[in-house]
Amino acid sequence: MPVLNSLDALIEALKRLPGVGQKSAQRMAYHLLQHDRLAMPRLADALTAAGENIKHCERCHTFSEAPICGVCADVERDARLLCVVETPADQAALERTASYRGYYFVLLGRLSPLDGIGTRQIGAAELLARAAEESVEEVILATSFTAEGEATAHVLAEALKARGIKSTRLARGVPVGSELEYVDLGTIAHALTDRR
Numbered sequence: 228m229p230v231l232n233s234l235d236a237l238i239e240a241l242k243r244l245p246g247v248g249q250k251s252a253q254r255m256a257y258h259l260l261q262h263d264r265l266a267m268p269r270l271a272d273a274l275t276a277a278g279e280n281i282k283h284c285e286r287c288h289t290f291s292e293a294p295i296c297g298v299c300a301d302v303e304r305d306a307r308l309l310c311v312v313e314t315p316a317d318q319a320a321l322e323r324t325a326s327y328r329g330y331y332f333v334l335l336g337r338l339s340p341l342d343g344i345g346t347r348q349i350g351a352a353e354l355l356a357r358a359a360e361e362s363v364e365e366v367i368l369a370t371s372f373t374a375e376g377e378a379t380a381h382v383l384a385e386a387l388k389a390r391g392i393k394s395t396r397l398a399r400g401v402p403v404g405s406e407l408e409y410v411d412l413g414t415i416a417h418a419l420t421d422r423r
């Protein structure tokens with residue numbers, strides 16, 4: 228494979244971002260080079276620092292610079308509630324609604340057997356152990372309303388039930404097929420209040 232020149236390498240790197248195709252990547256690269264050279268080292272530094280410093284919370288698996296994230300470290304939260312989400316972005320979306328005061332467990336994915344993502348990959352065993360902690364009274368399954376998200380919620384609900392742990396699902400109202408991260412805050416807050 229031929230070595231890319233710097234411009235092509237930059238465009239290729241930008242194309243790795245979600246939603247960025249060849250055209251957008253070119254536009255970004257030309258913009259930076261022509262109008263905002265100062266942003267280039269800043270971007271590079273921010274990317275490097277984030278990549279090096281941000282790890283996963285040891286307790287809930289969301290992104291965190293400390294071994295335990297701010298939510299898990301907050302003793303004022305309601306320890307009776309454990310909310311299961313697919314991604315750190317979903318967790319952040321729920322936090323923004325300010326309508327949930329319990330703790331979280333981030334699966335880092337959803338069941339997708341065709342892609343080789345099974346219960347092990349989403350940390351189901353860790354979730355079950357966490358849910359079995361004495362303080363937990365209800366596990367709220369806030370996986371997305373896509374086919375895979377629904378299947379994930381179903382499998383987890385059955386596993387929790389088998390262990391005598393109560394689980395609820397976010398209410399409908401969140402549009403079918405949608406990722407939580409992109410749903411408006413009011414809708415999420417309602418789905419949370421009306422969970423069943």
Ligand SMILES: [Zn+2]
Nearest residue numbers: 284287296299
């Ligand atoms: Zn945490």
